[in-house]
Amino acid sequence: MELYKEPIVYHDPLLRIQIRSFYTAAICQHGWHFHPELEIIAVRSGTMEIHTPDEVYHLRAGDVLILGSCHPHLDLRKQNQVVDYVVIQFELEAFLDSNMLPFLYLFQESLLPLVKLNSLFRDNPELREQFYATVIELQREHEQRQRGYEMAINYLVKKSLFLLLRHDNEGKLDHNRSMNxxxxxxxxxxxxxxxxxxxxxxxxxxxxxxxxxxxxxxxxxxxxxxxxxxxxxxxxxxxxxxxxxxxxxxxxxxxxxxxxxxxxxxxxxxxxxxxxxxxxxxxxxxxxxxxxxxxxx
Structure with missing residues (x-):
């Protein structure tokens, strides 16, 4: 498996985040690739597959997916089928502030690969809907760039992490583990x-x-x-x-x-x-x- 390190370009010096929309019929966007940033994918219409070394995720409209830092993945679509989706890639540390410190380590993958959190979306439709809406709102704020959009993006990134923590009924993000x-x-x-x-x-x-x-x-x-x-x-x-x-x-x-x-x-x-x-x-x-x-x- 030949891996390509995808370069992530930030257009805002204060926001270490890249947000892009794709409306494409291309069968494969990048081939097998990775990047140090966390990635979130939200599908607005159509269907696509995300392959990882351990699993294949079948995504359709309204679905979301999380990929952790440096996690190899491959995106595939069916021939002649247009897919509309949003990709968000960001550095978690850029959104670090003091009130997040008790929970930051949970998302750093020292205890759990973030890709394992995708089971929460499968088992909890309410979480999937709220998380999807948050990602779409992130994309809209980034695209429209109205006054204060930087604050909105900062808030929405933290909201996405909060939703995972609040709806973790499986105990994957147990904040009592090893954190003094x-x-x-x-x-x-x-x-x-x-x-x-x-x-x-x-x-x-x-x-x-x-x-x-x-x-x-x-x-x-x-x-x-x-x-x-x-x-x-x-x-x-x-x-x-x-x-x-x-x-x-x-x-x-x-x-x-x-x-x-x-x-x-x-x-x-x-x-x-x-x-x-x-x-x-x-x-x-x-x-x-x-x-x-x-x-x-």
Whole structure:
């Protein structure tokens, strides 16, 4: 099986999400492919098949499907049959905020491949209908891009995760499994309070009374990302806020978010946003200006 890594292109620096509509009679769109982003498919009309290494999913109008990070899959349609469907691909970490931390690890696949959640749609028509409606609303918000659509998309992504959690009658997402949020909250608070300073694994270990090795393993299993990646994520989020709210140079911002090496700061920022901090700021301010003047983006 030859695998193709599908490139995911984000057109909005603040929204790490790609939303596309397909109206096609092509038998196969990509061949076997994968990508690190989560994927959600919603079929509006017609029928199609999604093949994974373990299962074949037969989708028709009103059906939805979830594919986890880097999960190989193949999309097939019948010859000469048009299918209308929506594909959403996004980075879960981009929608991370503090009130999601107790549940984030459930969707990181350290405990359960997300593709296993598709049985919830099969067994619960109410969930399938609500989830489908949420995906279609996401696509509509992204297409129309009315004022505040970024907030709507952020909300709807979180709503889709909430629906899975709320309607999990099979216990697949048992939030009591292995999650000691109260203990890790000490670490989260430590990171937030020291984003301008040096943050060490050793200090985090002292806060929770874990050994160095056990802490790193526990943190990765719990949140689905390494402690280092989490700290970088929070520093870049802080940098985003400073870029848009403070009149500071890039060097000053890098210093304030604890990344005084400017080339290293640029490298990490580009890794997240695929653009420079200045390009990020310019794009956001330009869009804000167009919104104020009632122009379409």
């Amino acid at each position: 949020y109260a203990k890790l909250k000490l670490v989260f608070d430590y990171v937030e309070a020291h984003l301008s300073d040096k943050i060490t694994v050793e200090q985090a270990c002292l806060l929770v009374n874990f050994s160095y090795t056990y802490f790193l393993k526990y943190f990765k299993q719990t949140l689905g990302m390494t402690f280092t990646d989490y700290v970088i994520h929070r520093r870049i989020k802080y940098a985003e806020r400073l870029l848009l709210t403070e009149d500071l140079s890039i060097a000053q911002i890098a210093e304030q978010v604890g990344l005084p090496n400017l080339s290293h700061f640029y490298k990490l920022f580009r890794r997240v946003h695929h653009c420079s901090p200045k390009s990020f700021k310019d794009a956001i301010l330009a869009r804000a200006n167009e919104t104020v003047h009632g122009k379409s983006v």
